Amino acid sequence: MEFPAFHDPQTPHTHTVILLHGRGSDGPEFSEELFESATSTGDNLKTRLPGWRWVFPTARDRWSTTFQEEMCAWFDAYSLDDIHAKQDLQVAGLRESVEQILQILDDEVKLLGGDYRRVYLGGISQGIATALWTFFGGVATGRIPEPLGGLLGFCGWLPFARQLEDLLQSSESPGTQSLRLVSGFFLDTIAKDKTTGFNELLSTSAVSTPVFLGHGADDEWVSVELGRQTSLALSRVMPHVEWSEFRGAEGDGHWIKEPEGFDQILKFLEKGAVS
Template sequence: MHFPEPHIQHPKGEHTQTAVFLHGRGSDGAEFAEDLFSSVNSQGQTLPESLPNMRWVFPNSGSRWHARFEEEIPAWFDAYSLDRIEERQESQVEGLQESVFYILNLLSQEIQQLGGKSHHLYLGGISQGMAIALWSLICGPVKLQSPLGGVLGFCGWLPFAGQVEDLLKGYDDTLSGAEASNKQRQTSKLLLGVIAESNTPKLSDNADISVLSTPVFLSHGTDDNLVSVELGRQATQVLQSLGVSVERSEFTGAEADGHWIKEPEGFDQITWFLQNQIEKNL
């Protein structure tokens, strides 16, 4: 799969942090950036104005064949049905494999540009972009050996969440220490196994899984007509069962039939989350 070069918006000030944000199905990096940056928070500021030292990277998925629409569309993977997300789930595997490892490699490159400061790097996505962001976090231990500054997701879901829930039924939610780490490691192995090919990196039993301590912020419209809020709630529950720190927000009345970020409240939350994590990681 060929991934076109990302769309990049450079910081207004000194570059000290980077955000990698992933578009949804049918969009691309430049369009997502334009839509995201045309909205303001309650102070009347856009995200680049609120975060002048942030470099914004918007990767492009490229186009892939959609089995239901029978045409090529911009997408990170082929989700046959958003109403019944597990229908023809096997069709998602190839795109997940290609896109997750592309994003993990991109994150590694961005961390190098930040002088190895992974906690100055933020990953986010909307809809399918959120799905890839969450998979990249859980599969992250094969490429990333330290936490990111944060992960943000909007109006999305976690592919193969049902399989993860089945795995987690065998673990006590109150586990701590080595037992909790083993639960996280086995979940990472499960998702890596779904997209495994001969060249897929393996996760050892003593692999560093500290990336899973990355804080997460998720938001979703309860009136989202494209991706059900229940799928977003399921993603939150899975992450929390893994011991991931998740803040969650729900809202109504956003544009695009609820499948977008509520303005200005949602942009207040994004600004607050990023500024708060930046301050913690100075």
């Protein structure tokens, strides 16, 4: 397991953000790129939030079926043109990565006196894809027993989105019923845990975790349609999902728009911190 890159707070520790990199990157590289970018005041997020601790885990190298080589990735994603192709290749990596991130989340919560609401989880591209299933896996197994401060991600997608859309058709509104369905899917398909009784562990309050998702409408690597699909699927489960589209970000649109996107991140984090 790769060790995370940490950025400790400059003032007394009040919150933690755990952010996951995209495929082919790593924690130190992602953190460097993130903090090189500025909000509209010219400051980066670390400067604007001096009491916050930032954690950037790194995935291990794993075989890419598409590129036929080892690369740093949270799981093996066969195609981003058709995320439903060869979905079985994702399962082992997702299961392993979810456990890795849940352990980090456990450690960060302990540093904050057991207060889950002061911990945020997210990422970019494959990172947010992994973060979302980490959240659902944590809820399903009882390791996230109450709401987090928030989930936030950019330019990503949701593995098994089509299956979840079909599963959630019977759910009339966001809430506990939908969360139970998604948690059950995690246990059956990703964790492959046939243990019964998970409902007794399921947090009915975790569904109120707020979500912020942003995506470049001109993203050439992950289609904005996949981001929209993710937002809609999450909206069937969680009542507080905010969606934002933008144009003109660096990296062929596959990055966070500067400074607008960083202003949005800051606003989302600050809002949760005072609520």
